[in-house]
Amino acid sequence: MDKRSTDVLIIGTGLAGLFAAVNIDSSIKVTLLSKTKVRNSNSSLAQGGIACEYNDDKSLHQKHIEDTMRAGAYLNDKNAVEFLVHNAFDAVKTLIELGVKFDMDKNGEYLFTKEGGHSSKRIFHSGGDATGNNVIEDLLAVVKQRKNIHIVDNTMALDLLQKDGKVHGAIVLENEAKHYPIYAKKVIIATGGIGSVYGSTTNDLNATGDGIGMAYRAGCKFQNMEFVQFHPTALYSEFVTSRQRFLITEAVRGEGAYLRNVEKERFMKKYDPERMELAPRDIVSQAIYREMYDTWTDHVYLDTTHMDPKFLEKRFPTVFNYCKKEGYIMGLDLIPVAPAEHFLCGGIKTDLDAKTCSMNLYAIGEVAYTGVHGANRLASNSLLECLVFSKSAAKNINETLNGDLLNQDFVIEELPNYNYNYKPIRKKIGDYMDEHVSIVRNEQGLSLTDKVLKDIEANLLKYPNLTKYYYETLNMVETAHLITESALKREESIGCHLRIK
């Protein structure tokens, strides 16, 4: 297969990218790009599951819609939420027909769990807490069977090829060495999250905001960038050197775990007495932040000591084994946790077909703003969003691709290649974002960060460099800047955006 031209170029091999690829007609040539290894993605890390009312019951659909809107502080686009929930059944059914297996009881009935903000048990899971890994493995097996789909790994998309408001492909860097264009009739950005922009994140470290950076340089519209969700329970360790933190799924609280401060007080009763530990993530993360502040510490505890260790080991094998490796036995020990960056609720603005404002360009998955999350995402709605909107993007492409022509009329600019180390700049971005654009924000800190980021961006743009690290750092600063600018404009506190002044 000619690597340098294709019908559809999909940038990203997470759930969004893979599910779009398998829903595109087999007569259409699809190229899937992965920045590093195919399995390195947030999708592979997902533990909890996929929210879906797997039925036609209108009243249950209505409850899922209401839970999503409530978690999003009603800043969601109601049409998009209805689209998500009403198409959930069909999207998950397709996944199951493709061979994905979800956990069932011994009578063959699906086992559903509950997470924060959900009013009923509606979350599919697989392998206990290995949902993402299992879904990705099953989809990769399907992709490998499809002759029209070609995966190119260790290849980073650097920038989009654009002319007259139309996107015609992307410039890529293969194995950090070969620089060339891939021409395409349609391009789908499916690059996932932005975790590496912060000093601590639950995300895969590939999440440097590349899709956001590329779309920004191509003039796309963005919305709700200020709404960055912090997961309340990332495993805390005093000695970690990586930005990445291990996530302890909310489903552990769904099954009955408590949160306690370092004085062993079950503090959620002060913040949300009705929903307690299962309040939406913004409320729980903000409560933890407050407790850490009041008790002069940098963590709280997840308490499972009233639960059966055998049940916990069976239900959460991934979490159980990771905690054990770190010296904590679930069911016996208090587990130290702290919030970490987890999910970007905003992103590249798209319509219900996942189309952006640039012609031939789509955005799906975490990188997109479809309108479903509002000011905060309801747990387990993001994998569902990947499924529903990837399917609608694929449908739109299947219906419209015929009229498109491949445009290869581009002169590819030669760029210098310096051996620079961007580590200190990345650290600076993370430090400012952690300090001023994290769970609690104020005008002074946001303005200071805005200025620092502008300076970094201007310096980077002055000295372009054909390396993966240069482009990642540029994407990080541009993403950080979009978040900070939006956070400055939003003066009220709402959802996961808490302004104290």
Ligand SMILES: Cc1cc2nc3c(=O)[nH]c(=O)nc-3n(C[C@H](O)[C@H](O)[C@H](O)COP(=O)(O)OP(=O)(O)OC[C@H]3O[C@@H](n4cnc5c(N)ncnc54)[C@H](O)[C@@H]3O)c2cc1C
């Ligand atoms: C630890 C963890 C647990 C989670 N648990 C859940 C859960 O239980 N339920 C739920 O609904 N959500 C969960 N989420 C959120 C959810 O997993 C993500 O929002 C979702 O997987 C995003 O999928 P995606 O396909 O958009 O991106 P990803 O799965 O992150 O995939 C992005 C892909 O893009 C590639 N890429 C990035 N930049 C480039 C580039 N420049 N060139 C080429 N390729 C590039 C990456 O290599 C990767 O293949 C969790 C997230 C994390 C981090």
